Amino acid sequence: MRASRLVSLLCLLQVRGSMTGPELARELEVSERTVARDVLALAEAGVPVYAERGRAGGYRLLGGYRSKLTGLHQAEAEALFLSGVPAAAAEMGLGEAVAAAQRKASAALPAPFRDAPERVGQRFHLDAPRWFRGAETPAVLPDLSRAVWSDLKVAASYARDDQVVRRELEPHGLVLKAGVWYVIARRDQRFLSYRVDRFRTVEVSAEPFERDADFDLPAFWEEKAEEFARSLLRETTEIRISPPGLRKLRVVADPAGAQAAEAAAGEPDADGWVSTRLPVESLEVAYDQLLALGPEVEVLAPPQLRDRFTSTAHRLTDLYSRTTRPAED
Numbered sequence: 001m002r003a004s005r006l007v008s009l010l011c012l013l014q015v016r017g018s019m020t021g022p023e024l025a026r027e028l029e030v031s032e033r034t035v036a037r038d039v040l041a042l043a044e045a046g047v048p049v050y051a052e053r054g055r056a057g058g059y060r061l062l063g064g065y066r067s068k069l070t071g072l073h074q075a076e077a078e079a080l081f082l083s084g085v086p087a088a089a090a091e092m093g094l095g096e097a098v099a100a101a102q103r104k105a106s107a108a109l110p111a112p113f114r115d116a117p118e119r120v121g122q123r124f125h126l127d128a129p130r131w132f133r134g135a136e137t138p139a140v141l142p143d144l145s146r147a148v149w150s151d152l153k154v155a156a157s158y159a160r161d162d163q164v165v166r167r168e169l170e171p172h173g174l175v176l177k178a179g180v181w182y183v184i185a186r187r188d189q190r191f192l193s194y195r196v197d198r199f200r201t202v203e204v205s206a207e208p209f210e211r212d213a214d215f216d217l218p219a220f221w222e223e224k225a226e227e228f229a230r231s232l233l234r235e236t237t238e239i240r241i242s243p244p245g246l247r248k249l250r251v252v253a254d255p256a257g258a259q260a261a262e263a264a265a266g267e268p269d270a271d272g273w274v275s276t277r278l279p280v281e282s283l284e285v286a287y288d289q290l291l292a293l294g295p296e297v298e299v300l301a302p303p304q305l306r307d308r309f310t311s312t313a314h315r316l317t318d319l320y321s322r323t324t325r326p327a328e329d
Contacts, residue, residue: 002038005030009038010047013061020058035059122217123148123173137181140202144183147171153205154185159198169194170209173217177225184220186212193224229256233279237286238301240275243268245296252292253278275300 005028012019012027021032028035039059042049048062140156147154148171156167169185174196176182181196186209233256241249246265250258257279265276280286283305290297291312299306 006038006042009035010042010049010061013049013059014065018052018058018060024059122215138197138199140199141181141196143202143204144171144196144199145174147202147204148174148183151208151211153207153209155203155205157200158194159200164200167194172211172215173220175217175221182221184217186215191215191220193221226256229254230279232281233257233260235280235282235286237278237280237283237290237299237305238275239278239290240273240298240300241293242271242273242296245293246274248293248296249278252289254281 008028009024012024019027021035024035025032030038039049039051048065049059050062051057051059144154146152151170154169154171156169157164158167167187169183169187171183171185172191173184174181175184175193182193183196184191184193186192233254239261241261246262249261253261261276261278265274268274278286278290280289283302286305287308290299290309299309
C-alpha cells in the first residue's frame with residue numbers, strides 16, 4: 001500500500017512540477033504528516049526531492065528528475081489513453097486503478113507527449129450503451145478521424161432527408177454510440193452532430209481551424225443524448241398510479257418519460273395514489289409499459305388507450321373465471 005502511494009507521489013511531482021503538502025495530502029487522501037514521512041522515504045531511497053520554504057513553497061524534484069517511458073511515438077502515447085473506458089471502469093469499481101495507471105503513464109511520458117490525456121479526452125468520447133443499431137464502419141471515418149486529430153477543416157457532402165447537401169465543417173470530436181459513429185463539428189459558430197454513415201464524401205483540407213478551447217465533448221454529447229431521448233416521446237398519456245407503481249415506473253418506462261411523470265405528479269389522494277402525465281413513444285408502447293404495472297396504474301386518457309385497458313381487464317376476468325385452478329397435492 002505504501003509503496004504504491006510513494007510511486008503516486010513521485011508521479012504527481014513529475015507531472016505538476018511542484019506541490020504543497022496540503023495539495024499532496026488531498027490528492028493521495030492521507031494526512032500532511034504522512035506526506036512528509038513519504039517524502040523523507042523517497043529522499044532516503046535516492047530520489048532527489050526537496051522542500052521549498054515560504055509562501056510559494058512546496059515539494060519539488062531536483063533538476064527535473066523523472067523516470068522515463070522510452071520508445072513511444074506521439075500516436076502510440078495518445079492510443080495508450082484512448083484504450084480506457086472511464087465510466088465503465090468506475091462502475092466496476094476500477095475507477096481509482098485506472099486513474100492511478102494513467103497518472104503513472106502520464107508522468108513517465110516524454111515532455112512533448114505529456115498532454116496526451118487531455119488531447120484524447122477532448123477529441124474522442126465512447127458512449128457504450130446500445131440504442132437501435134448494430135456496428136457500422138463508414139468508409140469516410142478514417143478521413144474524419146484524421147481531421148479531428150489535426151484540427152483540419154473538411155468539405156463534405158451529407159445526406160439529409162431526400163437530398164445531398166454540401167457542408168464546410170470544423171470537426172472537433174468523434175463519438176461512438178452503440179456501433180454508430182457521430183462527428184461533432186462547428187458550422188457557422190454552432191456545434192452540431194452528424195451521423196458519419198450519412199456522409200457521401202469527405203475532403204480533408206490542408207487549412208487548420210482554431211479549436212474552441214471551451215468545447216467539452218463529453219458534456220456536449222450528454223446534452224444531445226438527453227434531447228434525443230426526449231424527442232422520441234411523441235405521445236402523452238394521463239394516468240393515476242399507486243406508490244409501488246410509481247417506483248416500478250422507472251423500470252418499465254423510458255427513463256426520460258418516467259422522470260417527467262414523477263416531476264408532474266400531483267398531491268397524493270386519500271389512498272396515496274397520484275395523477276400525472278406520462279410521455280411515451282406511442283400508444284402501443286404505452287400499452288406494453290403500463291400493462292406491466294397491472295393493478296397499480298389506471299389509465300385516464302387518451303380514451304382509446306383507456307378503452308383498450310378496459311377490454312383487457314374484461315378478458316382477464318373472463319379468462320380467470322373460466323379457468324379451473326389446478327388441484328393442490
